[in-house]
Amino acid sequence: MKKWYDEKHNLTIVYMSLPKNVDEAVTINEDCSYTAVIAENRCQAAQQEAYRHVLKHIENNDLEDGNIVQEVEKRCHDAES
Secondary structure, eight states: OEEEEEGGGTEEEEEEOOOTTOOEEEEEOTTSOEEEEEETTSOHHHHHHHHHHHHHHHHTTTTTSOOOHHHHHHHHHHHHO
C-alpha cells in the first residue's frame, strides 16, 4: 500500500484496491485532517483526476457542511461541466 501526505491540505492519501466503480473516497478525521483513498488499480491520469476531485471537496468544505453525499457529488459534477 502506497501512502503520502499533502501538508498544504492536511490530507493523507492512501492508494489501495477499491471496487471497479469507485475511484476515490475521502473523509474528515476527528483532528480535522482528511484521509483520501484512491484506487491503486487506475492509470496515473485517472488517479490524478481522482486526487483533483478530492481537493475540490476539501476546498469547498463539502465534508464539513452537513450535505448528504448525493447532493455534494451532484454539485461537484455540475461545477465541472
